[in-house]
Amino acid sequence: MKRSHEPIFWSLFGAGGMLAALIGPALVFITGIAVPFGVVLAPDTMSYANMLAMSQHWLGKCFLLAVIALFMWHAAHRIAILLHDFGVHAVTMVKLLCYGLAFVGTVVAVYTLLAL
Amino acid sequence: MSNRRPYVRSMDGWWKRDVYFIRYMAREVTALFVAAYAVVLLVGVLRLSQGQAAYEAWLQALKSTPSLVFHLILLATFVYHTWSWFNIMPKTMPIMFVGGKRVQPGTITGTGLAAAVVACLAVFFIVRGMHP
Numbered sequence: 001m002k003r004s005h006e007p008i009f010w011s012l013f014g015a016g017g018m019l020a021a022l023i024g025p026a027l028v029f030i031t032g033i034a035v036p037f038g039v040v041l042a043p044d045t046m047s048y049a050n051m052l053a054m055s056q057h058w059l060g061k062c063f064l065l066a067v068i069a070l071f072m073w074h075a076a077h078r079i080a081i082l083l084h085d086f087g088v089h090a091v092t093m094v095k096l097l098c099y100g101l102a103f104v105g106t107v108v109a110v111y112t113l114l115a116l
Numbered sequence: 117m118s119n120r121r122p123y124v125r126s127m128d129g130w131w132k133r134d135v136y137f138i139r140y141m142a143r144e145v146t147a148l149f150v151a152a153y154a155v156v157l158l159v160g161v162l163r164l165s166q167g168q169a170a171y172e173a174w175l176q177a178l179k180s181t182p183s184l185v186f187h188l189i190l191l192a193t194f195v196y197h198t199w200s201w202f203n204i205m206p207k208t209m210p211i212m213f214v215g216g217k218r219v220q221p222g223t224i225t226g227t228g229l230a231a232a233v234v235a236c237l238a239v240f241f242i243v244r245g246m247h248p
Contacts (some may be wrong), residue, residue, distance in 0.1 A: 033191065116164050
């Protein structure tokens with residue numbers, strides 16, 4: 001029997017979903033509302049110097065990569081199934097496109113974070 | 117060639133037929149917003165790597181009204197994602213036993229939601245503690 005590669009994608013989907021469920025609302029609130037509009041948090045929290053320091057620390061790199069890449073893999077898996085639900089039955093094509101985009105996003109994130 | 121033209125029930129709008137399907141769809145559609153937020157962050161990292169001016173343009177864009185509206189929508193969908201994620205968790209995780217008794221679905225959902233609240237507060241206070 002041919003081995004399924006489903007567990008790999010499902011693990012990435014699960015990890016991303018769990019990460020988004022646990023800290024997603026806080027991240028969106030911080031980066032999209034609190035900091036840009038100076039609500040509850042200092043407006044210079046995400047200043048160039050601060051974010052550069054974060055992205056140059058290995059822990060910061062890991063955190064940013066985990067959030068960006070896992071969110072993408074989580075979304076890719078769900079969107080692939082969603083397209084099937086809406087009658088797009090070219091399964092291989094849909095999966096190639098969805099997982100492909102998540103893969104490209106991951107590569108770009110890894111490359112950029114390593115270069116910083 | 118056959119002249120038979122059997123009736124095939126249309127699948128259009130199948131998910132609107134049942135509250136259960138509507139809830140399923142609402143849960144799955146949050147993925148589009150999760151992807152959108154990942155792209156926002158990825159662009160931020162890319163701009164950061166291009167230097168101070170590029171990064172500050174990205175920050176400036178976050179201060180616009182459309183961005184605020186967008187992030188309020190994102191926040192609502194992320195909260196819904198958290199809520200639905202732990203609501204289906206009793207069905208997605210392996211059956212768990214503690215002291216010979218099966219852990220009840222309500223306990224799993226409740227624990228998950230409590231963990232999410234704690235994790236969100238922890239992230240918020242860590243960020244606040246670093247840049248008071």
